[in-house]
Amino acid sequence: MSADKISVIAVDDEPLALQLISGYIRKTPYLDLRKEFENPVEAMEFLNEEPVELVFLDIHMPDLAGNQMARMLLNGPKIIFTTAYANYALEAYRLNAVDYLLKPFTYEDFLQAAQKAHRLIELERKEAVMPETAGDFLFLKSEYKVRRINFGEVLYIEGLKDYVKVYLKGEPKPVLSLSTLKNIESKLPPDRFMRVHRSFIVNLEHVNTIERSRIIFGNVRIPVGDQYKEQFEEFLHRNFL
Numbered sequence: 001m002s003a004d005k006i007s008v009i010a011v012d013d014e015p016l017a018l019q020l021i022s023g024y025i026r027k028t029p030y031l032d033l034r035k036e037f038e039n040p041v042e043a044m045e046f047l048n049e050e051p052v053e054l055v056f057l058d059i060h061m062p063d064l065a066g067n068q069m070a071r072m073l074l075n076g077p078k079i080i081f082t083t084a085y086a087n088y089a090l091e092a093y094r095l096n097a098v099d100y101l102l103k104p105f106t107y108e109d110f111l112q113a114a115q116k117a118h119r120l121i122e123l124e125r126k127e128a129v130m131p132e133t134a135g136d137f138l139f140l141k142s143e144y145k146v147r148r149i150n151f152g153e154v155l156y157i158e159g160l161k162d163y164v165k166v167y168l169k170g171e172p173k174p175v176l177s178l179s180t181l182k183n184i185e186s187k188l189p190p191d192r193f194m195r196v197h198r199s200f201i202v203n204l205e206h207v208n209t210i211e212r213s214r215i216i217f218g219n220v221r222i223p224v225g226d227q228y229k230e231q232f233e234e235f236l237h238r239n240f241l
Contacts, residue, residue, distance in 0.1 A: 005032040011043045012058035024110045040064040059083040078117045142177045157201040197225040
């Protein structure tokens with residue numbers, strides 16, 4: 001596989017639909033089809049052994065629905081849903097999918113979704129090889145500028161698809177940057193910052209009030225997600241009188 005190609009799998013329980021999506025992947029120069037699956041359970045087993053960067057995933061499948069599979073891959077590959085059911089669009093958004101293709105779709109539709117994934121993955125690759133941290137701060141690209149963000153000033157960070165919002169102490173508006181929460185998290189000191197939700201990272205130095213599994217920052221209440229509760233509770237116990 002060429003180093004600049006994106007590794008892909010396709011998952012669809014309908015053979016003709018799988019054949020179509022696989023054909024589209026093969027004719028797209030920057031995509032590398034690693035494997036195709038009619039069985040989502042087999043796809044999960046493959047991903048456990050050989051991670052890829054992008055999954056074209058049908059939602060409505062037996063045994064393991066695509067949206068269920070996506071929840072198990074939250075910190076894994078990018079996902080583009082393919083489905084014949086329009087009522088899944090909201091859930092696709094909630095699962096932070098790159099895009100949502102409603103069957104039957106054309107190659108032009110496919111290509112628009114693939115290009116979105118391509119831009120995001122290329123951005124993550126560049127950020128992975130271009131560290132922006134130095135000491136007690138990081139440099140963040142925002143509104144055609146590069147801004148220095150001191151760690152001590154950060155209250156919390158919110159992830160919104162391919163953007164992040166960095167909320168700073170004493171500033172009414174967040175700093176908006178084209179990046180992903182995963183990339184920002186990798187550049188933060190883990191003893192000072194903690195992921196508490198799939199969409200939020202908090203600065204532990206500024207965690208002052210917790211109410212019913214929600215961290216309170218002024219009028220904002222950040223929920224602690226189920227998969228992050230154990231780690232957050234350990235932090236509380238370490239600092240509890």
